[in-house]
Amino acid sequence: MTQHELIYDWNIQGATPEKPRKRIEFDDETLRDGMQSPTIKSPKIGDKIKILHLMNDLGIDSADIGLPGAGPMVVEDVTVLAREICNNKLNIRASCAARTVITDIAPISDISQKTGMPICVDMFIGSSTIRSYAENWSMERMLKNTEDSIRFARKNNLPVMYVTEDTTRAHPETIKALYKCAIENGVDRICVCDTVGHATPYGIINLIRFVQNIIKETGAEVKLDFHGHSDRGLALPNTIAAIIAGADRVHGCGHGIGERCGNTPMDLLLVNLKLMGWIDNPLTRLPEYCELICNACDIPIPCNYPVMGKDAFRTATGVHAATIIKALKKETDVWLADAVYSGVPASMVGLKQNIEIGPMSGKSNVIFWLEERNINPTPELVEMVFDQAKRSSTILSEDEINSIIVGMFRKARMGLVEA
Numbered sequence: 256m257t258q259h260e261l262i263y264d265w266n267i268q269g270a271t272p273e274k275p276r277k278r279i280e281f282d283d284e285t286l287r288d289g290m291q292s293p294t295i296k297s298p299k300i301g302d303k304i305k306i307l308h309l310m311n312d313l314g315i316d317s318a319d320i321g322l323p324g325a326g327p328m329v330v331e332d333v334t335v336l337a338r339e340i341c342n343n344k345l346n347i348r349a350s351c352a353a354r355t356v357i358t359d360i361a362p363i364s365d366i367s368q369k370t371g372m373p374i375c376v377d378m379f380i381g382s383s384t385i386r387s388y389a390e391n392w393s394m395e396r397m398l399k400n401t402e403d404s405i406r407f408a409r410k411n412n413l414p415v416m417y418v419t420e421d422t423t424r425a426h427p428e429t430i431k432a433l434y435k436c437a438i439e440n441g442v443d444r445i446c447v448c449d450t451v452g453h454a455t456p457y458g459i460i461n462l463i464r465f466v467q468n469i470i471k472e473t474g475a476e477v478k479l480d481f482h483g484h485s486d487r488g489l490a491l492p493n494t495i496a497a498i499i500a501g502a503d504r505v506h507g508c509g510h511g512i513g514e515r516c517g518n519t520p521m522d523l524l525l526v527n528l529k530l531m532g533w534i535d536n537p538l539t540r541l542p543e544y545c546e547l548i549c550n551a552c553d554i555p556i557p558c559n560y561p562v563m564g565k566d567a568f569r570t571a572t573g574v575h576a577a578t579i580i581k582a583l584k585k586e587t588d589v590w591l592a593d594a595v596y597s598g599v600p601a602s603m604v605g606l607k608q609n610i611e612i613g614p615m616s617g618k619s620n621v622i623f624w625l626e627e628r629n630i631n632p633t634p635e636l637v638e639m640v641f642d643q644a645k646r647s648s649t650i651l652s653e654d655e656i657n658s659i660i661v662g663m664f665r666k667a668r669m670g671l672v673e674a
Contacts, residue, residue, distance in 0.1 A: 258590060266531075272499045274533050280316045280504035282480065283521055285548060286336070287319040287352050289508035292517065298551035300332050304339050306509070306551065309544040310347055313525065314536035316504065317348040319377055323366060324359030330366065337372040350375035350416065355397075355404040364411040375414040375443070378404050382419035382429055394429070398436050405440040416444035416480060423447075423454040423462060434469050444478045444504070445470070449493060452486025452516065456496035459483075463500035478503040483519040485511060490519040495527065509548035510556065510563070526562050526599060539605035561599070568601040569609040571650050573617030576610045580623050583608075612640060613650040620644075624656070636663050 286303055289295075298306070303320075310318050321333040337349050351366070353359035355378050367374045380397060381387060387397065401417070408415045417437035422430060434445050447466055449459065463481065470477050481497035483490040483506070494505045511520030522545050528534045545563045549556050558566045570576050575596050582592040592608050593600040601607050610627075612620045621640045625632040640659050644651055 258594065261591075262594065274531075275498060275501075277503065279498055279528065279534055280478075281314075281521070281525075282350070282504055282506045283310045283315045283318045283508070284482070284506050284518055285310075285318075285509040285512065285521070287321050288482075288506075288514070288518055289512040289548075289552075290321075291514040292512050292552075292554075293514070295512060295552035295554050298548075300335055302547065302551035303332060303336060306544070306547055307336055307339060307347070308343075308345070309540055309547065311345045312540050313538065313544060314534075315347060315521070317350055317375070319350045319352055322352040322359070323362035324353055324356075330362055333363075334366050334370060337366055337370040337374060341370055341372045348373075348375065350377045352377045352379065353404075354378065355380045355400040357404060357407045360404060360408050360411075360413070364408075364413060367411075367413060373412075373414060375416055376408045377416045377418055377446070378408070379418035379420050379448075380433070381421055382425040382433055383421035384426060384429070385424065386421050394432065397433065401433060401436050402440055405437060405442060409441050415442040416446055417442045418446040418448060418480075418482070420448050421450040421453075422466075423449040423458060424451070427465065430466065431469055434466065435473060438470070438473045438475045438477055442477060444480055446480035446482055446506075447497070447502075448482045449484055449490070450482075452484040452488075452490060454483075454493055455487075455489060456492050459493045459496040460500040463497050463502055467501055480504045480506065482506040484513065485516040485518065485520075488516075490517075491523055491527070494519045494524055498528075498533070510545050510554070510560075512548070512552060512554065522563060523561055526604065529603065530599065538603055541604045542606060562604060567599070568597060568606055569611060570596065571611040571613035571620060572615045573620060576623070577617060577619045579608055579610060580619055611650045612644045612656065614645055614647055616641070616644050630660065636660065639663055 290297055307318060320336040321329045323330045323333050333351060340347060340349055349372060351363045351374055353363060353376050360376055363374055363376055405415055419433055437445060447462055466479060479502050481494060481502040483493045497505055507519040507521030507524050509521050511517040522541055525536055525538055529538060542563055556563055558564050561567060578595055579592050582595045585591060589602050593602055610620055610623050612624055618637055618641050621637045622632040640656055643659055
């Protein structure tokens with residue numbers, strides 16, 4: 256039987272959003288916004304290069320590769336990364352973050368000229384009243400900084416994305432004034448930000464549609480981005496909501512790293528959009544991407560993290576394992592085993608279902624585990640492993656099971672049990 260015959264999908268029944276008619280674009284902020292996490296360590300340049308190549312292989316369109324205005328070390332890394340893209344003819348495009356001040360934009364221009372790589376300036380400015388009140392910014396000053404910064408970037412032949420921080424808490428009049436100023440001065444993109452993770456999906460839809468009308472009023476061909484944060488745990492659904500509302504490009508970071516509670520997790524965004532049938536990006540290198548980012552930044556992947564956590568496709572429960580084993584034996588393809596107890600096909604991201612042995616296991620777990628490793632599951636061996644599992648408080652490790660197997664063979668040689 257086919258998947259469609261076996262699974263009734265409530266996700267596509269009734270009122271559901273249509274697949275976007277335009278291609279969804281992705282901007283990876285791991286190497287810039289992701290680095291603002293107070294817990295992580297900054298990756299070595301060799302790791303940054305590997306991460307950049309994996310972004311390219313995953314079909315990600317652009318990468319924010321740093322904020323050169325932060326100092327010489329960032330300038331050095333950004334220069335290396337820009338050269339890497341250029342020399343290897345990678346498909347991914349580069350951008351750099353900057354405040355709306357010329358001193359932040361000038362080093363981006365220098366790097367672009369030095370490497371021959373067009374680098375987009377992602378220039379940002381706070382847009383909410385609470386932010387301007389705390390900073391003592393007047394609207395006149397904000398508009399002047401916006402105009403001067405965009406004109407400087409344009410004079411130096413740099414593409415520009417104009418980013419309003421905290422857009423989800425800004426007044427409509429402020430948003431309209433800032434974006435119109437940016438568009439009139441020739442930006443390529445504008446970016447709506449949920450900087451403190453304030454919004455709900457409904458709020459994002461309302462805001463994206465409001466900003467689309469601003470673009471429409473100007474008559475300019477300007478693309479619209481969305482950048483989300485996870486303070487309320489809504490970054491992923493908010494980003495999907497932004498796509499539904501019509502955003503051209505969405506941002507994320509590998510494993511969702513970033514300041515405070517982090518950014519939209521790029522890995523889970525790609526997985527969900529692929530499952531929805533909205534993208535066809537190849538995702539088999541996604542585990543490598545996440546693992547490299549976490550190792551390079553010295554942060555653990557929680558065992559229950561969706562898709563990439565070590566428990567995502569792992570079970571030791573007897574009932575679940577027995578069902579998966581039956582599914583594996585029923586079909587030559589792995590799709591049935593991948594779907595019977597999993598909402599995400601492990602094979603889609605280059606992984607597989609793993610059956611372990613523990614206190615909740617049945618003997619079918621033990622037999623499968625042994626057969627998968629070409630070990631003859633004799634009744635005596637199965638009973639020994641099963642007995643040990645029932646007396647354990649945790650899943651048996653590979654070493655523990657191998658120790659039981661070695662012990663049994665020693666007894667067999669002594670004639671105490673059958674081999």
